[in-house]
Amino acid sequence: MNNQPLNGTDAPRGCPVAHGDGGDLMRLYGPEAAIDPHGIYARLRKEHGTVAPVLLDGDIPAWLVLGYRENRRVLDNPRQFSRDSRIWRDWNDGRIEATSPLIPMLGWRPDCVSQDGEPHRRLRGAVTDGLQTVAGRGIRRHVTHFANKQIDAFAEAGSADLVSDYAEYLPMLVLTRLFGLPAAEGRNLAVSCAKLIKGEDAVAHNDRIMEILADLASRKRDEPGADFTTGLLGHHADLDEDEILSHLRLVLITAHTTTSNLLARVLQLILTEASRLAGLVSGQLSVSTVVEEVMWNTPPLAVLPGRFATTDLELGGQHLKEGDLLVLGLTAGNLDPEIRPDAGVSLQGNQSHLAFSGGPHECPGQNIGQAIIETAVDVLLHRLPGLRLAVPADELTSTASTWEARLDALPVEFAAQPT
Template sequence: MTDQPDAPNGCPVAHGGGDLTRLYGPEAAIDPHGIYARLRKEHGPVAPILLEGDVPAWLVLGYRENRRVLDNPRQFTRDSRIWRDWTEGRVDNASPLMQMVGWRPDCVSQDGEPHRRLRGAVTDNLQAVTGRGIRRHVTHFANKQIDAFADAGSADLVADFAEYLPMLVLTRVFGLPQGEGRTLAESCAQVIKGGAEALVHNDRIVRILGELAERKRLEPGSDFTTGLMEHHADLDEDEVLSHLRLVLIAAHTTTSNLLARVLQLVLTDTTRLAGLVSGQLNISAVVEEVMWNTPPLTVLPGRFATADLELGGHRIREGDLLVLGLNAGNVDPEIRPDVGVSVHGNQSHLAFSGGPHECPGQNIGQAIIETAVDVLLHRLPGLRLAVAPEELTSTASTWEARLDRLPVEFAA
């Protein structure tokens, strides 16, 4: 075990910033993968870093270390009420980080029996939604999106397609007015991005969802919102609202990002594109590859050590915050010495998290992406990338790296 002079907590260097790497800001937005590689070289599979506001944390880079944290809620809880920097007043409730790691009465913030009770309500209703024609909703909204640019012969498949399509589907799933889709998509993006506006956008999401819950109490329907309210787990008003917020933000931001990355991979490889168009390649194989190499969440918030322990050669103290490097873990040279080797058929990636808190909405995201890509390829003959692949850029926040644009051309 290494006695680290720059451990995140209990150290003057950490709370004053010192030389710790910031996982936010201009450098992190441009080259997060370079930062992960440097941290791995300097610190091993676990590294001390600073989050927004120079808040200290541990970034878990190793695949095995990520699995240990995800699979052991008794050692690494999701309940942030034991987070020492918060309990001792170094992080207040107005911090943008609280939108991502702060405690709420939802299944993500709890472990054990409370988690099982609340997660059961979510998973039961997500399964019910999936059985009510989710692919039909995706086909409807994908065609509407494409109608807006089909005659132009060109489009940006990020701004014109991937960025809003999942939210349009979710408005139907939740029982929301379709007109709320763009506003909610923009606010979800800002909450994940962080910064001064995160709290304002979170309040907007909560207000819209609170109004939705009030309507559904008076006019129930066959939607996810009504299902949560009527579930036998007997969720109270705060629990219903917290889960509506949780599912909306998580489902939209991850699916929109994943859809853009799948389209990027398809359009920068003519062999894959031809295989999909001809039916010789299954889109699920492309999604699987993206899950390994560019997962929609690059870093997952957060876990809190329940006792002093050792992880990756470092001393972790009770109440320390750990964030999970899903992308870094997926390309850990200990398990993938050659990232160019095919991962087809291997679903042990970290993209959906893992353990008791593994993403319960995987099937819905998969259905949205598979259907959206299928509709797009059939609607736009001659679809091709309009720029050289190396001209495509991404912008990262602490938690994700999003494709900036995906310009394409096709037969009008």
């Protein structure tokens, strides 16, 4: 394969560039996208409707699905919109370098996310069985243990940043226990996962994650335990070496990045809306209700990679060609004015959001993520009386990558606690 970088001015027939109006396409990466992704979604919707041509890292063309109904159509129809990137025309034509930061997110692997039909069902069954097993083995106890250890590190100070001191690493510490990894690996893995999602030296960080997981799988063959890794190794679906490592990678990266981002957003909502905090402290409001609200308004993955058109077809008034890449705007879809003309109306009890994807590839570990977040919030509120935001709410900032918008910091104050 001739992996030459794509030249946006010499786009192949049928790619999103060829369907544009002749002007520059909007980029989902770079300084503007990092500051105002919602502004970009709004302008794209105004100009193109519910499906818009965009450029990803390296000016790689794609279709961004902005409409709720269009997202549902793509998610629910794998025969028309496959997750198998081996049909991605730009890759097959050699227009994408193997070192592109898109490859760790979009490249084909022998995992359930990269396949459809019977291969997908076989592999997903192994993952689902493994997650159900570890979810029943005291996950809230693990969260409580690591949450208290995180809080112990700053409780005496009377102040903290709940992003860097709590939400950024807590989910990974829990995952190390569920995977059978040493807790000491947690911080390095969390950093590598974050860098991979941001596209910062993504290939190198992906390689680092795979090295750690390969060592883990080798060790667990000799020293099996009551953990997710051992469960995959011994599952009746008989996964081979590459399949095992690919699924360890998939679950680790997805579970950590989404749960850490969602936990930070839940804490942000609680601390910027006095009624939410008072309701939780008094027991009149449940954490799950707050989580549900966040999943509608700021889902942990703003854009989901990716689907590939299996044939020429029309979506949202746009003419797609076989092999075109689509990325799914989960945030844009959840805020679609066609289904939410008044975004301020409560959606309590409505779980039809896009935050967990949908269709055959819907997230199988959502209950674990919910348990981590609920327990983490409960422990935090119990340990830190007088918890309050240390800066005005409008001073909180976020930085977006192509795939997510992550809270930069959440500075808080509280009554100092001896440990």
